[in-house]
Amino acid sequence: MNYDLIVIGGGPAGYVGAIRAAQLGKKVACVENDRAGGTCLNWGCIPTKALLKNAELYHTISHRADEFGLKVEGLSYDWSKVIGRSRGVSDKLNKGIEFLFKKNKVDYLKGTASIPAAGKVEVTAADGAKTTYDTANILIATGAKSRDMPGFPFNGNTVIGSREALTLEKQPKSVIVIGAGAIGIEFAYFFNAYGTKVTVVEMLPDILPVEDTEVSKTLEKSLTKAGIRILTNTKVTGTSEDGNGVKITVEGAANETLEADIALVAIGVKPVLPGGIELKLTERGWLQTDDTYQTSVKGIYGAGDIIGPPWLAHVASYEAVQCVEGMFTKHKPKKVGVFPGCTYCHPQVASIGLTERAAKEKGLKFKVGKFPYVASGKALAAAEPEGFVKILYGEPHGEIIGAHIIGSESTEMIAEIGLAMNLEATWDEIEATIHAHPTLSEMVKEATEVAKGHPIHV
Amino acid sequence: MNYDLIVIGGGPAGYVGAIRAAQLGKKVACVENDRAGGTCLNWGCIPTKALLKNAELYHTISHRADEFGLKVEGLSYDWSKVIGRSRGVSDKLNKGIEFLFKKNKVDYLKGTASIPAAGKVEVTAADGAKTTYDTANILIATGAKSRDMPGFPFNGNTVIGSREALTLEKQPKSVIVIGAGAIGIEFAYFFNAYGTKVTVVEMLPDILPVEDTEVSKTLEKSLTKAGIRILTNTKVTGTSEDGNGVKITVEGAANETLEADIALVAIGVKPVLPGGIELKLTERGWLQTDDTYQTSVKGIYGAGDIIGPPWLAHVASYEAVQCVEGMFTKHKPKKVGVFPGCTYCHPQVASIGLTERAAKEKGLKFKVGKFPYVASGKALAAAEPEGFVKILYGEPHGEIIGAHIIGSESTEMIAEIGLAMNLEATWDEIEATIHAHPTLSEMVKEATEVAKGHPIHV
Amino acid sequence: NRRAAASNARVKASPLARKIADEKGVDLSTLEGTGPGGRIVRADVEAAPK
Ligand SMILES: Cc1cc2nc3c(=O)[nH]c(=O)nc-3n(C[C@H](O)[C@H](O)[C@H](O)COP(=O)(O)OP(=O)(O)OC[C@H]3O[C@@H](n4cnc5c(N)ncnc54)[C@H](O)[C@@H]3O)c2cc1C
Ligand SMILES: Cc1cc2nc3c(=O)[nH]c(=O)nc-3n(C[C@H](O)[C@H](O)[C@H](O)COP(=O)(O)OP(=O)(O)OC[C@H]3O[C@@H](n4cnc5c(N)ncnc54)[C@H](O)[C@@H]3O)c2cc1C
Numbered sequence: 001m002n003y004d005l006i007v008i009g010g011g012p013a014g015y016v017g018a019i020r021a022a023q024l025g026k027k028v029a030c031v032e033n034d035r036a037g038g039t040c041l042n043w044g045c046i047p048t049k050a051l052l053k054n055a056e057l058y059h060t061i062s063h064r065a066d067e068f069g070l071k072v073e074g075l076s077y078d079w080s081k082v083i084g085r086s087r088g089v090s091d092k093l094n095k096g097i098e099f100l101f102k103k104n105k106v107d108y109l110k111g112t113a114s115i116p117a118a119g120k121v122e123v124t125a126a127d128g129a130k131t132t133y134d135t136a137n138i139l140i141a142t143g144a145k146s147r148d149m150p151g152f153p154f155n156g157n158t159v160i161g162s163r164e165a166l167t168l169e170k171q172p173k174s175v176i177v178i179g180a181g182a183i184g185i186e187f188a189y190f191f192n193a194y195g196t197k198v199t200v201v202e203m204l205p206d207i208l209p210v211e212d213t214e215v216s217k218t219l220e221k222s223l224t225k226a227g228i229r230i231l232t233n234t235k236v237t238g239t240s241e242d243g244n245g246v247k248i249t250v251e252g253a254a255n256e257t258l259e260a261d262i263a264l265v266a267i268g269v270k271p272v273l274p275g276g277i278e279l280k281l282t283e284r285g286w287l288q289t290d291d292t293y294q295t296s297v298k299g300i301y302g303a304g305d306i307i308g309p310p311w312l313a314h315v316a317s318y319e320a321v322q323c324v325e326g327m328f329t330k331h332k333p334k335k336v337g338v339f340p341g342c343t344y345c346h347p348q349v350a351s352i353g354l355t356e357r358a359a360k361e362k363g364l365k366f367k368v369g370k371f372p373y374v375a376s377g378k379a380l381a382a383a384e385p386e387g388f389v390k391i392l393y394g395e396p397h398g399e400i401i402g403a404h405i406i407g408s409e410s411t412e413m414i415a416e417i418g419l420a421m422n423l424e425a426t427w428d429e430i431e432a433t434i435h436a437h438p439t440l441s442e443m444v445k446e447a448t449e450v451a452k453g454h455p456i457h458v
Numbered sequence: 459m460n461y462d463l464i465v466i467g468g469g470p471a472g473y474v475g476a477i478r479a480a481q482l483g484k485k486v487a488c489v490e491n492d493r494a495g496g497t498c499l500n501w502g503c504i505p506t507k508a509l510l511k512n513a514e515l516y517h518t519i520s521h522r523a524d525e526f527g528l529k530v531e532g533l534s535y536d537w538s539k540v541i542g543r544s545r546g547v548s549d550k551l552n553k554g555i556e557f558l559f560k561k562n563k564v565d566y567l568k569g570t571a572s573i574p575a576a577g578k579v580e581v582t583a584a585d586g587a588k589t590t591y592d593t594a595n596i597l598i599a600t601g602a603k604s605r606d607m608p609g610f611p612f613n614g615n616t617v618i619g620s621r622e623a624l625t626l627e628k629q630p631k632s633v634i635v636i637g638a639g640a641i642g643i644e645f646a647y648f649f650n651a652y653g654t655k656v657t658v659v660e661m662l663p664d665i666l667p668v669e670d671t672e673v674s675k676t677l678e679k680s681l682t683k684a685g686i687r688i689l690t691n692t693k694v695t696g697t698s699e700d701g702n703g704v705k706i707t708v709e710g711a712a713n714e715t716l717e718a719d720i721a722l723v724a725i726g727v728k729p730v731l732p733g734g735i736e737l738k739l740t741e742r743g744w745l746q747t748d749d750t751y752q753t754s755v756k757g758i759y760g761a762g763d764i765i766g767p768p769w770l771a772h773v774a775s776y777e778a779v780q781c782v783e784g785m786f787t788k789h790k791p792k793k794v795g796v797f798p799g800c801t802y803c804h805p806q807v808a809s810i811g812l813t814e815r816a817a818k819e820k821g822l823k824f825k826v827g828k829f830p831y832v833a834s835g836k837a838l839a840a841a842e843p844e845g846f847v848k849i850l851y852g853e854p855h856g857e858i859i860g861a862h863i864i865g866s867e868s869t870e871m872i873a874e875i876g877l878a879m880n881l882e883a884t885w886d887e888i889e890a891t892i893h894a895h896p897t898l899s900e901m902v903k904e905a906t907e908v909a910k911g912h913p914i915h916v
Numbered sequence: 917n918r919r920a921a922a923s924n925a926r927v928k929a930s931p932l933a934r935k936i937a938d939e940k941g942v943d944l945s946t947l948e949g950t951g952p953g954g955r956i957v958r959a960d961v962e963a964a965p966k
Binding site: 012019049053060066067069070077079080092100314318338342350378380411412413414415418419422425435440457 | 893
């Protein structure tokens with residue numbers, strides 16, 4: 001079989017790249033050895049958000065019913081149904097991707113791919129049968145997987161990564177989350193909402209270290225109030241597990257030995273490379289690609305998590321589309337410029353562009369517009385007074401250099417800012433845009449007026 | 459006392475106009491005879507959204523708990539707390555406006571204003587005391603109030619408008635909502651969620667008649683499924699009330715006499731004019747204003763509901779700011795161009811620009827991009843598969859001529875489209891913008907790709 | 917028109933205004949914008965002398 005393109009990996013880089021190439025009239029196959037949809041759809045973005053929705057609802061009922069005039073006599077939950085809904089959502093979307101492959105005439109090859117040489121992909125099926133395909137181009141979109149801690153290997157039981165955390169048959173009584181990035185924080189929120197005792201250990205001074213410091217501090221306060229024990233500036237110096245649970249010795253903010261049923265290690269990801277031909281890697285082991293997403297070997301490309309940070313699904317899809325359009329059309333592929341990042345705990349966190357910290361380090365001149373949820377009519381009506389919108393506007397032109405939102409639905413509000421940055425809109429255009437009342441998005445305009453020095457509502 | 463500007467009415471037109479003028483260094487007073495914040499904050503946008511939030515939560519718990527793995531025993535609600543939270547939110551924001559007046563040095567004059575002559579405002583306090591103030595400019599922002607049906611006057615009891623519906627001491631067993639605009643539909647959703655038997659009567663063929671027909675039909679199906687009886691194409695031909703309830707005779711889709719505890723008349727609004735000097739009115743009785751928001755008398759301006767449709771808070775505030783900046787700076791006031799409109803039932807409805815119907819009538823050439831919530835990972839994760847995003851793109855340039863969203867958080871998603879239309883973005887820029895995954899806002903991009911003919915996810 | 921296109925790259929104009937200006941061969945730098953912050957919008961290009 002002779003393909004124009006074989007994509008290795010069926011995640012948001014792989015399946016999107018494959019479909020777009022097929023739409024360009026090319027003969028395309030996509031090889032996947034687990035489930036179509038990749039990490040994102042099966043073990044990442046989607047199932048976590050389903051769990052978080054359940055958790056938020058449960059928290060609202062268990063802690064805030066009275067506020068809404070509700071009385072609930074007996075509230076209980078069925079853990080297997082909580083997990084089950086999350087799995088059901090992934091299953092449904094996974095089937096959806098297989099349907100999209102058919103619809104777009106992408107050959108879906110189940111098996112593990114390796115690259116014996118440029119122009120060749122060998123696929124090993126589950127039963128061990130090997131088939132080799134010829135192809136003009138190869139796109140490696142094999143993604144990443146959870147990184148374990150040295151000397152503390154995953155055992156699927158007491159020391160786990162995010163993937164195992166998604167399908168725990170029994171709710172743990174206690175969890176130590178190591179690493180306070182988006183993934184660690186989302187699981188911390190989830191388990192805590194259901195009454196698991198949660199301790200978060202983070203080496204750096206702030207949780208969500210990539211976010212604006214003010215956002216991190218606000219979230220830390222909120223999660224602490226919700227019952228999560230958060231240890232920042234804290235190093236793990238010893239780990240052990242005895243089949244029933246884990247012991248983690250920490251140094252820093254606290255110096256003690258923590259015990260729990262489970263350690264959830266969320267300290268980052270490592271590359272998953274296909275076997276075969278040797279390709280140039282970056283210092284940290286990610287696939288090295290050029291401006292057209294081509295690797296060190298002609299005709300072999302890379303996109304998504306496998307080509308390095310930021311490890312985000314929407315970035316992965318974007319890269320794959322750029323790469324494929326560059327391969328088959330006159331389009332000059334673009335590298336990822338400005339992109340949003342979100343954390344779906346409650347309050348949600350969403351951001352784009354530079355943090356205040358980074359903008360200062362760069363020596364940029366800018367104005368900050370900050371507007372609190374507590375001054376928004378919609379936020380109060382929705383009983384969501386926690387959080388703020390903070391936008392950094394460059395001087396003297398008023399272009400957005402970064403935006404940081406913590407609070408209800410911030411992950412939707414960031415879309416407007418993303419478009420604004422893409423269009424190089426300035427504060428004038430944001431202010432001139434009539435925002436619907438009452439919405440949370442009005443705060444984007446309000447924050448802009450704060451930056452310009454004439455806010456109405458604060 | 460000599461003012462640069464006296465604003466009559468403390469709603470979203472009045473208080474915003476007054477504050478902006480004060481920020482421009484002017485000496486300003488704002489006269490209000492009820493509560494600062496106007497209809498919007500006290501009897502409109504805000505308290506309704508608080509009730510709707512409660513209703514949505516109650517509906518989720520009472521009808522969907524099992525889906526989330528929850529078991530809820532003995533669920534009940536305290537009606538007075540439901541109403542109480544809504545009033546509390548309004549109270550808090552109302553105090554907020556009074557604080558903002560102080561902060562911005564706007565004199566807040568409590569009483570009823572009339573305009574004996576240009577340059578003069580007479581304020582009658584609650585105790586009957588009259589004071590006359592001199593002022594260079596007057597801004598009339600007196601708003602509107604519910605219109606009653608001929609021969610069926612409001613009695614505060616069985617025949618009511620939205621204002622009374624917000625503070626019912628006892629939950630009615632049955633309600634007939636006359637008029638299926640945003641206000642009627644929001645109350646229908648609210649009462650129905652709490653188990654009140656609700657019938658909606660609408661003369662026109664569709665509920666939310668200003669919306670895109672497909673949106674109206676989808677919403678009608680959803681609300682009907684939720685238990686609301688909806689009679690479109692139906693005229694009210696007879697009305698009566700006997701102290702205990704109402705009888706409404708209808709003709710059209712149904713020909714019968716409906717009975718209920720309460721009739722909520724939501725057929726529109728009528729102007730509230732200040733007494734005194736005569737000003738030119740439109741045919742329907744609204745204040746006539748020119749391009750600078752000036753009325754027929756020099757130095758007397760109008761903004762907000764009182765100058766006619768659309769009767770929306772964000773439009774009111776926009777007009778007031780434009781008017782005041784035109785008054786005191788070199789700014790050339792703009793009239794309202796494109797503006798969003800929202801309805802906060804569940805599923806939510808949000809739209810901007812032309813409906814498909816209107817675009818066809820105008821003979822425009824356009825492409826439609828429609829994307830269903832059920833194909834969105836975030837929507838499924840959030841258990842919100844109902845609805846769609848529909849965007850109309852003009853040909854050949856791909857500018858947005860209208861957008862119509864029904865579904866969860868559509869009222870936030872519309873912000874991006876509003877900015878896009880203001881910036882005259884085309885489908886290329888929308889598509890090129892990286893939208894965070896997983897969000898509902900991604901559907902804006904997906905719908906755009908549908909319009910362009912190469913969707914990934916459908 | 918290459919000159920118009922070259923100078924158009926640096927003016928503040930809406931994407932739609934740019935598309936139409938390119939089609940009509942209008943030099944954006946000769947126009948005054950009426951959009952927010954002086955941005956050139958469709959109406960400005962359409963009103964431009966040919
Ligand atoms: C718990 C968790 C939550 C997350 N939440 C978010 C979020 O909310 N938002 C966000 O943007 N990102 C999130 N991410 C990150 C996101 O999942 C990744 O950025 C995204 O999946 C990367 O896409 P990809 O296509 O590059 O790789 P992947 O999605 O990892 O897909 C790679 C696929 O390739 C397959 N594969 C690997 N090697 C081979 C081979 N040799 N042969 C055949 N198939 C192979 C794998 O089985 C896998 O299915 C989350 C990640 C995790 C773990
Ligand atoms: C139930 C309901 C729900 C609504 N929901 C929404 C929504 O979700 N979104 C939206 O955009 N719009 C909504 N609206 C419409 C919105 O409330 C109005 O468009 C908005 O309030 C108009 O603002 P305004 O300042 O022009 O008038 P108003 O808000 O009506 O303010 C006018 C004020 O002037 C005062 N006044 C009148 N005459 C005098 C006088 N002679 N002297 C002193 N004071 C005087 C009145 O007491 C009043 O407070 C809703 C309306 C209702 C009734």
